[in-house]
Amino acid sequence: MKRTKQPGYLSLLASGELEQRVAQARERLAACDLCPRACGVNRLAGEIGHCRAGERPKVASHNVHMWEEPLISGSGGSGTIFFSNCTARCLFCQNYPISQLGGGKEVSDERLAEMMLSLQQRGCHNINCVTPTHYVPQILAALLIAARRGLHIPLLYNTSGYDTVATLRLLENIVDIYLPDAKYADEEVARRLSSFREYVVHNRAALLEMHRQVGSKLVLGRDGMARRGMIIRHLILPHGLSQTAEVLRWIAENLSREVHISLMAQYFPAHKAPGHPELGRRLTPEEYAEGLAAFKAAGLKNGWQQELCQDY
Numbered sequence: 001m002k003r004t005k006q007p008g009y010l011s012l013l014a015s016g017e018l019e020q021r022v023a024q025a026r027e028r029l030a031a032c033d034l035c036p037r038a039c040g041v042n043r044l045a046g047e048i049g050h051c052r053a054g055e056r057p058k059v060a061s062h063n064v065h066m067w068e069e070p071l072i073s074g075s076g077g078s079g080t081i082f083f084s085n086c087t088a089r090c091l092f093c094q095n096y097p098i099s100q101l102g103g104g105k106e107v108s109d110e111r112l113a114e115m116m117l118s119l120q121q122r123g124c125h126n127i128n129c130v131t132p133t134h135y136v137p138q139i140l141a142a143l144l145i146a147a148r149r150g151l152h153i154p155l156l157y158n159t160s161g162y163d164t165v166a167t168l169r170l171l172e173n174i175v176d177i178y179l180p181d182a183k184y185a186d187e188e189v190a191r192r193l194s195s196f197r198e199y200v201v202h203n204r205a206a207l208l209e210m211h212r213q214v215g216s217k218l219v220l221g222r223d224g225m226a227r228r229g230m231i232i233r234h235l236i237l238p239h240g241l242s243q244t245a246e247v248l249r250w251i252a253e254n255l256s257r258e259v260h261i262s263l264m265a266q267y268f269p270a271h272k273a274p275g276h277p278e279l280g281r282r283l284t285p286e287e288y289a290e291g292l293a294a295f296k297a298a299g300l301k302n303g304w305q306q307e308l309c310q311d312y
Contacts, residue, residue, distance in 0.1 A: 008173035025137035057138035058084035060104035079119030089195035096271035112142035178230040185243035216256035245294035252298040261303035
């Protein structure tokens with residue numbers, strides 16, 4: 001693992017490029033195409049698309065999070081900002097009061113910047129934007145304000161992986177750490193369980209773009225915490241619904257066997273999943289063991305596994 005110094009956005013701030021990116025991103029709100037759905041609504045005029053997000057960012061919470069991956073949370077925690085609404089409609093969403101029911105409060109870019117600075121002041125290792133895709137212009141506007149006021153910790157983009165290459169290119173040398181999901185390898189299942197359109201096509205293009213920007217290796221700071229790179233999360237679903245072996249094989253063959261994978265066993269029936277014929281139970285130990293075997297079979301080398309909760 002390599003080591004690095006300051007976040008990329010500080011270099012863009014000094015050159016004036018960060019301010020230009022803010023303007024470019026905001027223009028996209030006039031006919032919104034931030035996510036692959038490309039609804040085309042004018043969010044600047046109050047129109048609402050599939051994600052239900054408007055012109056102002058809507059935030060459910062901002063706090064210190066101690067339970068992300070070890071190189072993200074560390075001893076000081078990850079400074080998570082949970083954004084409301086979502087580009088998906090996952091039947092099993094564990095954050096559904098925020099993502100599906102829209103819990104949260106609209107805030108100004110100035111207030112969002114204050115949240116970032118307060119998390120840094122509390123000793124967080126990074127600013128972790130959770131479900132950020134539909135608020136990229138607002139996040140960049142807040143980042144510009146915060147950076148001018150002394151923000152200097154890495155920016156982390158914590159996404160479902162349903163992103164466009166065009167939006168991700170607005171974030172090049174701004175986002176230091178990408179934390180995307182790779183949820184599915186089957187388009188029909190992605191549509192049926194999460195209402196995604198062409199998730200696999202867009203997810204794989206997004207992962208390739210993120211990898212192009214930050215590479216396979218996690219770059220660490222002097223404190224041993226991640227400062228640049230990518231970690232791909234994969235939540236294993238019951239009954240093989242997440243196509244784990246195919247997802248991991250694609251990552252190994254098309255990105256790198258060095259990329260860090262977080263193989264998640266934390267699935268439980270939430271939102272509309274209780275009583276569902278396929279989603280209505282937790283994982284079995286055998287199902288998670290199959291996921292671990294798929295990780296090994298793909299030749300992947302780095303990452304984390306979770307303890308499986310066996311409270312059925």
